[in-house]
Amino acid sequence: MEKRKKEEEEENPPAAGSLWDDLLPEIHREILSRVPYRSLCRFKCVSTAWLALCADPAVRRRSPQTLTGFFCYSQVDVGGGRRHYGVSFLNLSGWGRPMVDDPSLSFVRGYRHVTPIHCCSGILICYCWKFDMSDEADFVVCNPATKEIWAALPVPQNEMMTRLNTARLCFDPAIPCRFKVFVFVQSFAGVQRVEVYSSDTGQWTSVGSAWSSENLMIAEESGCVYFNGSLHLAVCHPVVKVVDWEVVIRSMVTFDTEGETWRRIRMPDTSNNGFFGLSQGRLYTGHVENEGRCRLLVWVLEDHASGLWTLKCTASILELLGSPCRAPNEFYQAVAIHPDCNLIFLEDAGQEALLMSYNMDTGKLDIVCSLGDRWAQRFHPYIPCFVEKPPVPQ
Known part of the structure; x- marks a missing residue:
């Protein structure tokens, strides 16, 4: 058989x-x-x-997931022959349809203006003005990859909430069920306190600033990285005039998610046209000296405990471009670092308005694309995130 x-x-x-x-x-x-x-x-x-x-x-x-592009600002047509700055998305490749197919964040409905403030691990926090033309606004936490709104948080109101305040987001994809929002309450005397929202409790708490003030300010464009359980922010503060020159020194401040550890580390970058970011598990900063040969300098924080920065590389942009000298309107700035490789992104802020990339390993400079009317100082590096939406706290 x-x-x-x-x-x-x-x-x-x-x-x-x-x-x-x-x-x-x-x-x-x-x-x-x-x-x-x-x-x-x-x-x-x-x-x-x-x-x-x-x-x-x-x-x-x-x-x-890795870096796919940048949320940035550009002029958009709002009808009636009027153009205003709005949100757009720039592919890392510089061509093709946007990897984020809703770059204007139109899924964030019910607001007359949506402004991204910070992008952390693919999740955005935006400042959103309401339609009623009042001064009321929300901080909206959303996921552009899945077009989900995770939370709409009314801006906390107290006697110190002013237009100087700015917010940052803390989100770790390894713990996708939780996130935190930090609102830095500041005056011209510096950061006074931090309002903290936790998705675990659904509540705001207030923590007094433990940084020595010294007019330490966190601007909207200040770089921010969530790393080793703490927020790391690049900030500016003025110092006493030296020979009639008012110098601005950049520092890095850290703030752990529980509000227990506050720290300040001096940064080597004394210029405002630089970047601050995380790559391959280490913190980097860099800027371009636009005098002379337009020299790019990049540092890495090899020893986080000591706070000592190590010069990673220097390169002359003019030499890489084969240019004999800098034109009067020629200006460059470093805007970001790739999270997975030694690639620095630069803006040619002259008439061309180009986004370029410099490979620190090969020493090669490439043109990525034209920026058009995009504003490179407000670039938000974007890595898609597809984790499930955190549960609403009971």
């Missing part, structure tokens, strides 16, 4: 494609979950079936 059955199977094998057809979607799903998000976006165009696979939340959550 068994011999006859075996002979029948050999004579009438199952359809060649039946088993493969059953396995094919799972194989595709496994392969796609291992490619970067940028590739997923391109593969959506292959077919309807691939569009469904690439949009599968299970695939996207497993897909390794």
Whole structure:
């Protein structure tokens, strides 16, 4: 009997494609979950079936994520021949459809103006003005990748809440069920206190600033990184005039999420046209000296405990471009660092308005794309995040 059955199977094998057809979607799903998000976006165009696979939340959550572009500001048409600064998205490749297909954040409904303040691990916190034309506004925490609003928090009101205040977001994808919002309450005398919102409790708490003030200010464009359980912010503060020159010294301040550890570290960058970011598990800062050969300088914080910065590299932008001298309107600034490699992003702020990249390993300078009317000082590096929305606290 068994011999006859075996002979029948050999004579009438199952359809060649039946088993493969059953396995094919799972194989595709496994392969796609291992490619970067940028590739997923391109593969959506292959077919309807691939569009469904690439949009599968299970695939996207497993897909390794890296820098895909920047949220930035540019002039947008608001009708009636009027143009105002609004939010746009710039692909890292410099071409093609935006990796974020809703760069204007139109899914954040119910507000007349939405302004991103800080991007942390792919999650945005925005300052949103209400439609009633009052001075009331919300801090909205949202996920552009999934078009979800995680929280709309009324701006905390007290006698010290002024236009000088700014907010930052703390979010760790390794603990996706929680996030924190920090509002730095400051006057012209510096940061006075910090209002902290926790998604665990759904409540605001107030913590007095333990930084020595010295007019220490956190501006809207101040760089901010969440690293090793603490916020790290690049800030400015004036010092006593030296030979009639008022110098601005940049510092880095740290603030842990529990409000127990406050620290200040002197930064080597004394210029305001620099960047501050995290790459490969270390903090970096850098800027361009626009005098002479337009020299790029980049430092890395090798020893976080000592607060000592190490000069990572120097490079002459004019030499890399093969230019004999700097034109009167030629100006460069460093705007960001790639989180996964030694790549620095620079803006040519002259007539060309270009975004460039400098590879510290190869010493190669490349042009990424034209910036047009985008404002490079307000670049928010973006890494997609597909974690589930945190639960609403009870």
